[in-house]
Amino acid sequence: MSGHPHYSKIWRTVQLIPAGKVASYGQIADLAGLPGRARLVGKCLGYVPKDLDVPWYRVLRSNGQIAFPKGSEQSQKQTGLLQQEDVAVFNNRVKLQQFQWHPNLEEMLWKLEF
Numbered sequence: 623m624s625g626h627p628h629y630s631k632i633w634r635t636v637q638l639i640p641a642g643k644v645a646s647y648g649q650i651a652d653l654a655g656l657p658g659r660a661r662l663v664g665k666c667l668g669y670v671p672k673d674l675d676v677p678w679y680r681v682l683r684s685n686g687q688i689a690f691p692k693g694s695e696q697s698q699k700q701t702g703l704l705q706q707e708d709v710a711v712f713n714n715r716v717k718l719q720q721f722q723w724h725p726n727l728e729e730m731l732w733k734l735e736f
Contacts (some may be wrong), residue, residue, distance in 0.1 A: 626662065626665075626666065628654070628656055628659070628662065628666070629666045629669060631654045631655070631656070631735055632650060632651075632654050632656070632662070632663055632666045632667075633666070633670060633674060633676045634654075634735060635650050635653050635654040635734065635735075636650060636667070636676050636677060636678065636680065636681060637675070637676055637677065638725070638729060638733055638734065639677060639680045639681075639723050640723065641677075641707045642707045642708055642709060642721070643680065643709075643721055643722065643723035644680045644681070644682050644686075644704070644709060644716055644718070644721050644722060644723060645680060645681055645682070645722065645723045646660070646681070646682055646683060646684040646686075646718070646722075647660035647661070647663040647664050647681055647682075647683065647684070647689075648660040648663075648684055649684075649722075649723075650663045650681055651663050653725065653734055654734075654735070655735065660684075663681065664681075664689065667681060677703075679699070679700040679703040679704060680704070680723075682716055682718075685715070685718075686715045686716045686717060686718040687714060687715045687716075688700050688701065688711070688714045688715070688716075692713070692714040697714060701714070704716065709721050
């Protein structure tokens with residue numbers, strides 16, 4: 623894996639988000655053992671290798687908002703991918719109370735890397 627030494631850890635954490643769920647950049651940073659590094663998560667998701675299946679579109683701002691400008695091509699793509707997984711997107715935003723991923727104990731103990 624190229625780039626920053628933490629990129630592969632972030633990508634593996636994002637891969638654990640189940641279909642139909644979302645997480646925030648900060649949540650991914652925390653779960654990857656990188657508290658306070660939400661911006662690194664955002665940057666990292668821009669460098670996912672094409673041959674690696676990372677559901678980047680499941681990661682949002684802490685208020686549930688899509689990070690891309692409303693109406694932009696990237697925002698429309700992310701909205702479409704989320705809606706394919708039955709995640710409701712209204713006004714470029716997802717209700718985190720309804721769709722946020724909360725890893726269970728098994729995921730916390732055996733799948734996440736710190």
